[in-house]
Amino acid sequence: MTGNRWWHVFFATTMAMLAVIDVFSWAPSAGQRIAAWATIALLSIVYVTIGRRALGGEARLRLPFALALIIGSGALVACSPNLAFVQAIAFPLLWVVIPSTRVAMVANVGLAVAVSAGFIVSVGTDSDNLAQTALIQSISLVGSLALGLWISRIADLSAERLHLLDELTATQAELAAANHDTGVVSERERLAREIHDTIAQSLTGIVMMSQRAQRELAHERLEPLADQLRLLEQSAREVLVETRSLVAASAPVDLGGGIAAALERLAERYRRESGIAITVIAEVSVDLDRDTEVVLLRCAQEALANVRKHSHATSATVRMVTELHTATLSVTDDGTGFDSTKAETGFGLPGMRDRLALVNGALALSSVPGGGTSLSVSLPIGVAA
Structure with a gap:
């Protein structure tokens, strides 16, 4: 009521x-x-x-x-x-x-x-009264019908729009659920590739070295056995590093203090794990939103992981620069390099390109055998984004 x-x-x-x-x-x-x-x-x-x-x-x-x-x-x-x-x-x-x-x-x-x-x-029933009555009531009726039909049409359109809005809301909910499911599947596939390309291969090598060590022990060849044990220890440490890296890449991003501080913490972790001298140069003059900072940090993680796994470098530099409408992250190393014209393998670089494509970013890679590697990521910020 x-x-x-x-x-x-x-x-x-x-x-x-x-x-x-x-x-x-x-x-x-x-x-x-x-x-x-x-x-x-x-x-x-x-x-x-x-x-x-x-x-x-x-x-x-x-x-x-x-x-x-x-x-x-x-x-x-x-x-x-x-x-x-x-x-x-x-x-x-x-x-x-x-x-x-x-x-x-x-x-x-x-x-x-x-x-x-x-x-x-x-x-x-005088003729004048009848004419006046007919005129007044005709005007009243026409006005009521016109106003009523107009308001009824507005009400019908409102009901239709409300129905369409309900359908749109339901469709958005279904789409969000589908995107969530797709994201879960994609993340599972990524983790499966990472585990296969790193941990599984390393564990396979450890199994083979353990079998070899058992044979050396059976023949009481102590010197080769000591070499095998050192290799086992080294391989186990590498697996541990890979596992920690994989966990860190999937963990929530710590951006306390901003992107510059997060990059420094990331570099410090890779220094301890790899022994590579990593220098961080951050020139951040524009405030970045959290999503942009997360993308940049994830790209830096992947780039440094590639440096550690493939480059055999002794030093690397991470440079972060922001301009009016663009943020640029570059990672360079003095490693062995590779032929960048060949097709990319693994998940790292394609995954990075996919992540950047979601925010209209771009990735540039430059490397030659024996000449080190340079990776550059750029994405729009502010009005440009």
């Missing part, structure tokens, strides 16, 4: 105004004045007992209330032509109470006829 409270206020105000009009306007007789008051009271009772419930959604009460409203409006005008003001509430209520547009139009015509009949009863 609270959703229809303004209709309740509108109806009560209209009834009060009709009572005031009846008191201060001309009436043919005292009996007609009393009849008008009685009709106003009866309409108020009908509204309280039936109309409120019909507005609240009780379908079985809609037509009875509409019929009572039409008859009551005609009766009021029959008591006094000044009470034709009742149409100000009657026409809108018919549109609101009756859900069918066609039935509402018929009810509007019925109301216009009832009020016209009331005019004839109150003012007579």
Whole structure:
């Protein structure tokens, strides 16, 4: 009922105004004045007992209330032509109470006829009065139909848009779930490749060296056995480093202190694990959002992992520079290099390219055998992004 409270206020105000009009306007007789008051009271009772419930959604009460409203409006005008003001509430209520547009139009015509009949009863059948009644009611009916049809069309469009919005919301939820599932599968595939390319291969080598060490022990060849044990220890340490790197790459990103501090912490970890002298140069003059910093840090992780695994370098430099609309990260090393014209293998560089493509970034790689390697990542920031 609270959703229809303004209709309740509108109806009560209209009834009060009709009572005031009846008191201060001309009436043919005292009996007609009393009849008008009685009709106003009866309409108020009908509204309280039936109309409120019909507005609240009780379908079985809609037509009875509409019929009572039409008859009551005609009766009021029959008591006094000044009470034709009742149409100000009657026409809108018919549109609101009756859900069918066609039935509402018929009810509007019925109301216009009832009020016209009331005019004839109150003012007579003189030709001038009939012409005036026909003109007034025709204008009232046309105005009510035009306004009602316009509002009904707006309501239909609103309902359609609400339905489309619900469908769009459901589709977005389904798409988000599908993207989540795709992301989970993609991450599993990435981890599987990483484990196969690093840990699994290293463990296979450890198994083979263990078997060889057992053979040396069986023949009591201690010197070769000591060499095999040293290799086992070295390989186990390398597997441990690879495992920690894989865990670190999948862990939540620590950006405490910003991208410059995160790069320094990353370089320090790789210094300890690989013994490579890594220098970090950060010239960050533009504030970066967290997503951009995460992308840059992940690219630096992958680049340094490649330096450690493949380059045989003794030193590397990580340089981070921000300009007005671009952030650039470069990683260079003095390692053995490789032929960058050959097809890329593994997951590292293709995965980095895919990550950058999501943020409109780009990757450039330069390397020649014996000449070291230079990797450069650039992505837009701010307005450019």
